[in-house]
Amino acid sequence: MPKNTLVRDLRAASALVAAASLGLMLTGCSSYDGHSPADARGDAENGAKVADGTVDCAKERCIALTFDAGPSEHTPGLLDILKREKVPATFFLLGKNHVVKHPDLVRRIAAEGHEVANHTWSHEILTDQDPDAVREELSRTQDAIAEITGREPTLMRPPQGRTNDEVTKVSRELGLAQIMWSATAKDYSTTDSKLIKKRILDQADRDGIILLHDIYDGTVPAVPGIIEELKKRGYTFVTVPQLLAPGHAEPGKVYKP
The missing domain is CATH 1.20.5 (Single alpha-helices involved in coiled-coils or other helix-helix interfaces)
Known part of the structure; x- marks a missing residue:
């Protein structure tokens, strides 16, 4: 040569x-072995069907809205929007200074039919922690949410999407599946609601999981426009468990569209 x-x-x-x-x-x-929503539906027991009156995402054009790191002072307005638009969402809640600070909002999220999930206690990067520290980050939030809602979450999202074999092992022990995303606005880096909306709409696709944060000033104002446009495109909004049904998120596994 x-x-x-x-x-x-x-x-x-x-x-x-x-x-x-x-x-x-x-x-x-x-790096991880990810499973898509379609994989989860395919893993359902033979003959399993979605419950009557619920969305069948094998047939419908489904998409899941998810919000990380709340609740916060912005969450009541977001819940008002979701209620008005009849849109369910999945909330990955942060324990320290969020769940413990806003128990009424956690209770409201659950009462209004949204999925309550775990985003760790203090947003430590789990892959930088030893197994005991990972367990502490997840279990403290599990306990705090269960004390408020009466139910432990079955889903978690690792901060920054960072996971490894040890995080997976601890997640499995605690009965938590790991949920990633397919669309993000990087709303931590901008307060421009129009830009947040555009970034999400550019990435939206069937079986998608949208990542937003209800702790930043520009995010909640972008949500009505995102919902309106995606409804026009024929999308049906679902929670993450609904997206996987009749399959279900298995503890320890990583799910990503």
Whole structure:
């Protein structure tokens, strides 16, 4: 191989490695064996069907709204929007300074038919922790939510989407499935509600899981426009468990569209 060609090929390979590394840093995701919503539906017991009166996402164009790191002072307005639009959502709640600070909001989220899920106690990156610390981060939030709602969550979302074998093992022990996402507005980096809306609409797809945060100023004002446009496109909004039905999220497994 000519020297110039070899150098060019090495540079191209290096560029690809750098791009992949940058992509990993930007998304915050680790390597894992992910299962899609369609996989979960396919794993359902033979003959299993969705409950009467509920959405069959194998037939309908479904999408799931999820909100991380609340509840906060923005959550009541969000719940008002969801109630008005008859849209269910999944809330991955943060324990410290959120669940314990806003028990009435946690109670309201559950009472209004939304899925209550776990986003750890203090948003520590779980892959940086030893197993006991991971267990503490998840179990404290499990206990706090159960004390308020009477039910422990069955879903969790690791901060920044970072997981590994140890996180998976602890999640399995605690009866928690890990839920990732397919669309994010990176609303932690902007207060521009129009931009948040555009980013989500550009990424929305069938069986998608949308990641937003109900703790940032620009997010909740973007939600009505997101809902309106996706309804026009023929989407039906569901919780994450509804998206997987008649299958169900198995503890420890990672689900990502």
